[in-house]
Amino acid sequence: MLDPSFNGTILTETRMHLGEGPTYDPATDTAWWFDILGRTLYEHGLSTGITRAHALPFMASVLAKIDDTRQLLASDEGLFLRNSATGELSLHAMLEADKPENRSNDGRVHPCGALWVGTMGRSAQEGAGAIYHVAGKTVTRLFDAISIPNSICFSPDGTVGYYVDTRVNTLMRVPLDPQTGLPLGAASIHIDGRGQDGGIDGSVCDAQGGLWNARWGVGAVDHYDAAGRHLARYRVPAAQSTCPSFIGRDFSRLLVTSATEGLDEDGLAADPHGGKVFILDVAVKGRAEALFRLS
Numbered sequence: 001m002l003d004p005s006f007n008g009t010i011l012t013e014t015r016m017h018l019g020e021g022p023t024y025d026p027a028t029d030t031a032w033w034f035d036i037l038g039r040t041l042y043e044h045g046l047s048t049g050i051t052r053a054h055a056l057p058f059m060a061s062v063l064a065k066i067d068d069t070r071q072l073l074a075s076d077e078g079l080f081l082r083n084s085a086t087g088e089l090s091l092h093a094m095l096e097a098d099k100p101e102n103r104s105n106d107g108r109v110h111p112c113g114a115l116w117v118g119t120m121g122r123s124a125q126e127g128a129g130a131i132y133h134v135a136g137k138t139v140t141r142l143f144d145a146i147s148i149p150n151s152i153c154f155s156p157d158g159t160v161g162y163y164v165d166t167r168v169n170t171l172m173r174v175p176l177d178p179q180t181g182l183p184l185g186a187a188s189i190h191i192d193g194r195g196q197d198g199g200i201d202g203s204v205c206d207a208q209g210g211l212w213n214a215r216w217g218v219g220a221v222d223h224y225d226a227a228g229r230h231l232a233r234y235r236v237p238a239a240q241s242t243c244p245s246f247i248g249r250d251f252s253r254l255l256v257t258s259a260t261e262g263l264d265e266d267g268l269a270a271d272p273h274g275g276k277v278f279i280l281d282v283a284v285k286g287r288a289e290a291l292f293r294l295s
Helices: 265-270
Strands: 008-012 019-025 030-035 040-045 051-055 060-065 070-075 078-083 089-093 102-109 115-121 129-135 138-146 149-154 160-165 170-175 188-192 199-205 211-216 220-224 230-235 241-247 253-258 277-280
Touching: 008 040, 019 060, 019 102, 019 253, 030 060, 030 241, 030 253, 060 102, 060 115, 070 102, 070 115, 115 138, 115 149, 115 160, 129 149, 149 211, 160 199, 170 199, 211 253, 220 241
Parallel strands: 019 241, 102 149, 149 199, 199 241
Antiparallel strands: 008 277, 019 030, 030 040, 040 051, 060 070, 070 078, 078 089, 102 115, 115 129, 129 138, 149 160, 160 170, 170 188, 199 211, 211 220, 211 241, 220 230, 241 253, 253 277
């Protein structure tokens, strides 16, 4: 029985260990997401209703479309090009070759075509990760000593970037060069989640500059306006909600991933829809994800 406060549907019944990194390709009407710890990439045709699972040789967490035949995947072994038809993988660039104990986590493409991607310790060790800017094959460290990088997203015009260390729980705002996606100044607190329930997890920025944030441990997506004012909370039937993504050819709906990480047998029974993927039936004015530029 679904909680009546949930205004939406269950997209898939598969229970993932750590569902993350959802994105949407309007050209094919396809949603993509990962089970990071399960080393699996999922694709779901919204028009066909067919879900396919693609086993991966590594833990990946971010998918960025390059063109109609190629995707970029961020993983614990580096950045890889993926043939979207055959699944063939080839190394594009190393991310943290000197830190094999780390893995990738949240990430998103800036409107200019550069990728921001975060890393973290496999056991979320304190301050083990960082957030990087990837332009072509050039990888630049932006922020260091990050424990759990999340909420990477950008204003529609590319002049503002957002990110959070979920362990600290203050969502940061940083001014950016819209041509490069690189910081122009220091970061400041945009949303202060300290002392509140749950962790600030994945976020996406809508066409009006508002933020939609998944709250880990709460089972909800919070909507904020461009000034950081809280507008609404939408429940999902999984306590560990992880990340939202705009879906549909008009980007008017929200897909939300979730996780069962850390739940024992009793925890799984108490959270029967944990790890599933949901669609929230709320009115959103979303936008397409930017394509990653190889050069």
